[in-house]
Structure formats: structure tokens, C-alpha cells
Amino acid sequence: MRAVTKDTTFDAACALIEAALGGARRAELLEGLTLPRLRDYMRSNSFEERFVRRFDAETRREGFHVLHDWDGKADKVGRDIIPIDVLGYLIDTRGAGPHDPYAVAILLDYYYVHLLSLLAMRIWDEGDADANLDRVAGMLRQLQGPNGGGQLFADDAETLILIATSHFELVERGYEQLLARIRTLSRTHQTNIALGHAASMGSHLRFGFQATYARDTIAMRDDNAADYPWLCFALLTVMQEYARLHEAGVEGPLRDWVVEALLNGLSPDPRAFIGEPPASLSRCERERTEFRAMFRQYRDDLLAEFERLRPDDRIYSPLSFFFNFSHNVLKGTIVDALLRGRAWDLSFNDLLTGLGPKGESKAALARTLMGYARSSPDRICGRLMPVIVFDPDAGREAFRITMRKLRE
Numbered sequence: 001m002r003a004v005t006k007d008t009t010f011d012a013a014c015a016l017i018e019a020a021l022g023g024a025r026r027a028e029l030l031e032g033l034t035l036p037r038l039r040d041y042m043r044s045n046s047f048e049e050r051f052v053r054r055f056d057a058e059t060r061r062e063g064f065h066v067l068h069d070w071d072g073k074a075d076k077v078g079r080d081i082i083p084i085d086v087l088g089y090l091i092d093t094r095g096a097g098p099h100d101p102y103a104v105a106i107l108l109d110y111y112y113v114h115l116l117s118l119l120a121m122r123i124w125d126e127g128d129a130d131a132n133l134d135r136v137a138g139m140l141r142q143l144q145g146p147n148g149g150g151q152l153f154a155d156d157a158e159t160l161i162l163i164a165t166s167h168f169e170l171v172e173r174g175y176e177q178l179l180a181r182i183r184t185l186s187r188t189h190q191t192n193i194a195l196g197h198a199a200s201m202g203s204h205l206r207f208g209f210q211a212t213y214a215r216d217t218i219a220m221r222d223d224n225a226a227d228y229p230w231l232c233f234a235l236l237t238v239m240q241e242y243a244r245l246h247e248a249g250v251e252g253p254l255r256d257w258v259v260e261a262l263l264n265g266l267s268p269d270p271r272a273f274i275g276e277p278p279a280s281l282s283r284c285e286r287e288r289t290e291f292r293a294m295f296r297q298y299r300d301d302l303l304a305e306f307e308r309l310r311p312d313d314r315i316y317s318p319l320s321f322f323f324n325f326s327h328n329v330l331k332g333t334i335v336d337a338l339l340r341g342r343a344w345d346l347s348f349n350d351l352l353t354g355l356g357p358k359g360e361s362k363a364a365l366a367r368t369l370m371g372y373a374r375s376s377p378d379r380i381c382g383r384l385m386p387v388i389v390f391d392p393d394a395g396r397e398a399f400r401i402t403m404r405k406l407r408e
Contacts, residue, residue, distance in 0.1 A: 013055065
């Protein structure tokens with residue numbers, strides 16, 4: 001293991017990225033930069049020597065490949081980092097071409113968002129983890145500000161942790177330790193993490209239920225021993241936030257967002273949390289019991305509020321959107337923005353909610369991502385399957401089944 005020096009501390013790494021994100025520094029770097037030169041920059045950047053190599057190695061030892069994707073065809077972790085994979089795909093698809101400032105700016109931001117995701121995983125290394133996460137959030141705002149390439153990635157730093165850990169891991173050994181660390185954060189940070197995870201894991205497990213497990217709930221439970229404790233944490237934390245808002249008489253967008261996250265998180269397997277517990281929840285029975293009691297306490301109000309989220313053809317619903325891994329959704333969004341030459345005014349978080357504006361844009365992006373996934377399907381259980389699906393009929397069916405089970 002490399003010795004920790006002043007250049008490889010969390011504070012020093014943040015200072016390097018903050019300086020790099022400065023408007024003048026980023027503009028100077030982008031000037032005249034071609035796609036091949038950007039690839040060379042990513043591979044040889046001084047960040048690699050100064051902190052990335054050490055942080056990535058430590059995060060891998062903890063069980064997570066934040067910067068690299070799993071190569072399913074070669075059955076191993078990819079050689080290049082994900083932004084270089086996307087850059088290579090762009091060159092292969094349309095050629096290196098002349099200087100394209102738009103594509104270079106988007107790809108550079110995509111590179112930086114991966115570095116921020118890596119930093120988000122190291123917030124417990126030194127100092128105050130909550131303050132460190134807030135610092136990462138500040139850098140994310142800077143990245144997505146007026147000096148950036150115009151593409152949104154995530155609404156908050158908590159979502160960077162979600163995306164960073166949403167990869168195929170051959171050995172799922174890091175999730176329990178990470179969840180223990182998450183529990184040390186402030187209530188606000190835990191709630192933000194829970195809201196994102198409840199919504200995202202709902203979509204992730206619904207995909208598995210349909211594609212991987214052939215609608216076999218028992219098989220899904222048995223194969224997701226790492227996911228169910230996280231979903232239990234997320235549901236309980238979001239339920240506690242709902243109770244706080246309910247008792248305070250708070251209504252409006254925040255409460256609607258909380259209710260929607262609960263519905264999405266429950267949708268893959270309601271009975272696991274309000275019925276007999278599966279073995280995959282054996283380690284968190286206290287949390288599951290508390291969630292079930294709170295659900296029963298607020299059941300009538302929740303069911304009425306869930307009913308207002310019933311999917312229909314006029315409104316985008318996250319219940320209609322399901323996928324294998326969150327980072328693939330973000331990657332697909334970036335690829336499409338690069339190929340069409342125009343950023344989406346949507347973050348990953350926007351696809352996890354049907355609330356607020358941009359409903360038509362969300363549906364358009366979801367359909368676009370499914371189109372890419374259909375054109376390059378993965379082989380799952382012997383069948384070629386798209387790994388991102390937008391299906392309003394499936395969303396209505398998921399809602400109907402979820403509500404029936406919640407009313408039992």
C-alpha cells in the first residue's frame with residue numbers, strides 16, 4: 001500500500017479538483033482539445049498519481065469498482081475507466097473528427113463526475129464525514145454550473161454514492177460495511193441517501209424480477225442478499241421522514257417525493273417488508289419490524305397518497321422504468337447527449353420521479369435509453385434482453401400488484 005502523503009489526503013484531493021473545476025482552468029484545458037488528446041489526458045492525468053490510484057485501490061479493497069465497468073464478454077473488470085470507454089465508443093461510432101468542443105466538454109465533465117464519485121466513497125477517511133460529503137456536493141454544483149458542459153449528472157452528492165456502487169461486483173462483500181458507514185452520517189444525509197436508494201433499488205429489483213428471475217420472488221430474494229438490507233434501511237428511513245412530515249401536517253412537493261420513494265421501494269416485493277420476512281432480511285429484523293409497525297400506523301393515508309401516483313399514459317412514472325444498474329442509465333444518457341450533440345436537461349434523479357415538470361422529456365429519454373439497450377442486449381439467463389426498459393403497461397401492472405399486496 002502506498003504511504004499516505006499530504007498530496008493523497010482527502011483534503012488535498014478535493015483542493016486539486018476544486019482548482020481544476022475553476023472556470024479559467026477548465027476553459028484553458030478545453031481549448032483546442034480533440035477526443036484523442038482528451039483520452040491521453042484522462043490516462044496520464046497527474047490526478048492519477050496524486051490521489052486517484054490510492055483512492056481507487058482502497059475502494060477496490062472494500063469491494064467496489066467505482067471507476068471501471070464489468071466487461072461481461074471478457075468476464076472481468078474493464079481495463080479503461082468508464083469515461084474512456086465512452087470516449088472510445090464515440091470515436092468508433094463517428095470517428096475522431098475535427099475539434100468538437102461540445103463533446104470534449106461533456107466527456108471531461110463525465111470524467112470529473114467519476115472522480116467526485118470516488119471522493120464521495122472516501123469521505124470517512126479523515127475529518128468529519130458529513131462536512132466532507134458537503135464539500136463533494138459543492139464540487140458537484142460547480143461541475144454542473146455555468147462553466148460546465150451543460151449536461152446534468154446527479155442532484156446531490158448522496159446520489160454519487162448510489163451510482164458509484166451500482167455496478168456488477170463479482171463478489172458482493174462491500175455493501176454491509178458501507179451501510180454501517182452510512183448510518184454514521186447526519187439524519188439529513190441519511191434521508192437523502194435513502195430517498196435515492198428506495199427509488200433506484202425499486203427499479204433495479206423490478207428489472208431483476210422480470211428479466212433475471214423470471215418473476216420468481218424467492219429467487220430474487222435469494223440472489224439479492226446484499227440489496228435487501230439496503231432497501232430495508234432506505235424504506236425505514238424514508239418512512240421515518242414520512243411520519244415526521246405527517247405529524248407536522250406538512251403537505252406538498254417534499255411529502256409527495258417521500259411517498260413516491262416509498263411506493264417505488266416497496267413495488268418489487270411488498271410482502272418482504274410488511275409480511276413474513278425472507279432470509280435476506282434476517283440481519284435487519286429490528287428495522288423491518290419498525291417499518292412494518294409504522295406502515296400499519298399510516299397505512300390508510302399512505303394508500304390514499306399512493307393512489308394519486310397511479311401510472312397513466314399522460315404522466316411519466318418511474319414505475320414504468322426499470323434497469324439493471326443505475327450507472328448504465330447515466331452512461332446511456334451521456335452517450336446519447338454526445339451522439340445527438342445536445343445535452344439532456346435531466347439528471348439521473350429526474351428519471352426516478354414522476355413529480356415536477358419535464359415529464360415529456362423524461363419519457364423521451366427513457367424511451368431513447370431503451371432503444372440503445374435493445375440495439376445491444378445482454379444475454380441474461382440464456383435470453384437476449386435490454387438492460388434498460390421503459391414500459392408503461394408494466395408500470396401499471398406493477399402498481400396494481402403492489403397495491404393489492406399492500407391492502408392484504
